[in-house]
Amino acid sequence: MLVQEDVINALQQVQDPELHQSIVTLNMVRNIHISGTHLSLDIMLTIPGCPLKAKIQQDVEEALQAIGASSVAITFGVMTEQERRALSTSLQAKNANEQGMPNMLQPHSGVQFIAITSGKGGVGKSTVTINLAVALARLGKRVGILDADIYGFSIPTMMNIEQKPTMLDQTAIPVESHGVKLMSMGFFTNGNQPVMWRGPMLNKWIRNFLVNTVWGDLDFLLIDLPPGTGDVAIDMAAMIPQAQEIIVTTPHLAASHVASRAGLMAQHTKHSILGVVENMAYFEGADGQKNYLFGQGGAEHLAKSLQTEVIAHIPFAQPEENTGSSIYDEETVIGEIFTHLAEDLLYQ
Incomplete structure (x- = not known):
């Protein structure tokens, strides 16, 4: 039987194709629901009209099917301006030292x-x-x-x-x-x-x-x-x-x-x-x-x-x-x- 921890661990391996970081780490995964081997979840894209939406969907479905999910229902949404601002700040902090040097x-x-x-x-x-x-x-x-x-x-x-x-x-x-x-x-x-x-x-x-x-x-x-x-x-x-x-x-x-x-x-x-x-x-x-x-x-x-x-x-x-x-x-x-x-x- 699937549990939330299995799902999170599987999705931890799925990367955003542009940022090359886990979609879990980027806080893109929301509202996971498990019913036997049936899964539903929300994925928050970083921008509206993301050109790589289909790639993300394919990678998520394959990762969850690999751990035994028989069906995966994904609802896509978009991060709020506040969430994008927080993500931008986080990315810049990871890319630079305390003095701001990349x-x-x-x-x-x-x-x-x-x-x-x-x-x-x-x-x-x-x-x-x-x-x-x-x-x-x-x-x-x-x-x-x-x-x-x-x-x-x-x-x-x-x-x-x-x-x-x-x-x-x-x-x-x-x-x-x-x-x-x-x-x-x-x-x-x-x-x-x-x-x-x-x-x-x-x-x-x-x-x-x-x-x-x-x-x-x-x-x-x-x-x-x-x-x-x-x-x-x-x-x-x-x-x-x-x-x-x-x-x-x-x-x-x-x-x-x-x-x-x-x-x-x-x-x-x-x-x-x-x-x-x-x-x-x-x-x-x-x-x-x-x-x-x-x-x-x-x-x-x-x-x-x-x-x-x-x-x-x-x-x-x-x-x-x-x-x-x-x-x-x-x-x-x-x-x-x-x-x-x-x-x-x-x-x-």
């Missing part, structure tokens, strides 16, 4: 922060960010992306993400796609409206993305920095002194010359440079001939000036690889290059 920013958190930067726009910095993140996730790592390019945000579009983050009062739950969690200014603007802010507001939003976001347990957080050496790059260096950096450039000497400024800033802020990624390195023709459309040597020149190395040469995609998505399949040439780059980072 746990993942503390020195021994186990999170590896990698800032992807460049001297100028248009060199493929965001493409490198998302494909490296997805490659790490394919290797079984827990990965997040912080799109810190507040003015030039593009990652939600590049990853074909239309979903918005779930908001619990002032706490955000990142959107997840391709096994990667993402927070971006692109989720909070109206359409393609520009962001017109000065430095203090930039700092506030970057801090919010770090402090008021439930990232959960991560192995890597990749930070897509805006090009150049402006306010966001300076603030990020101060907030995450343990971050490492990857410098993205094209083969053109002018691009690598500008990129060297981002590298020099990394050195000035005591960020270690993991290496240089050369994007748009060449186009390989049908005959196997490599055509260096932007010249050669820019990445090597940059790496030498920064006393680091070139860690990847990314070619132009073949026509058949341009599927409309900026994320390359792991079987493609470019996908394999990002897999090797991810493996090098893991086993360096």
Whole structure:
């Protein structure tokens, strides 16, 4: 015969798909009634219209059927504003120490922060960010992306993400796609409206993305920095002194010359440079001939000036690889290059 303790223990194993915590711990389970092997209960969703309601229902039914329930009647409701506020406060408290510093920013958190930067726009910095993140996730790592390019945000579009983050009062739950969690200014603007802010507001939003976001347990957080050496790059260096950096450039000497400024800033802020990624390195023709459309040597020149190395040469995609998505399949040439780059980072 089923008893309340059995039901609670079974539901303790069911996690909210976004918060990755037990629905019992989150106080989502209410009003359990047992009649022989027939169960009824209420589940309070965190927000109205929760997109993962069906997943929660399936997981609850399977967990209870596994302990002998012959029928499970679930009534869904929604947490009150007061309950959401209390949950938000609880989540923030778990994610930070007494001084308010997020746990993942503390020195021994186990999170590896990698800032992807460049001297100028248009060199493929965001493409490198998302494909490296997805490659790490394919290797079984827990990965997040912080799109810190507040003015030039593009990652939600590049990853074909239309979903918005779930908001619990002032706490955000990142959107997840391709096994990667993402927070971006692109989720909070109206359409393609520009962001017109000065430095203090930039700092506030970057801090919010770090402090008021439930990232959960991560192995890597990749930070897509805006090009150049402006306010966001300076603030990020101060907030995450343990971050490492990857410098993205094209083969053109002018691009690598500008990129060297981002590298020099990394050195000035005591960020270690993991290496240089050369994007748009060449186009390989049908005959196997490599055509260096932007010249050669820019990445090597940059790496030498920064006393680091070139860690990847990314070619132009073949026509058949341009599927409309900026994320390359792991079987493609470019996908394999990002897999090797991810493996090098893991086993360096």
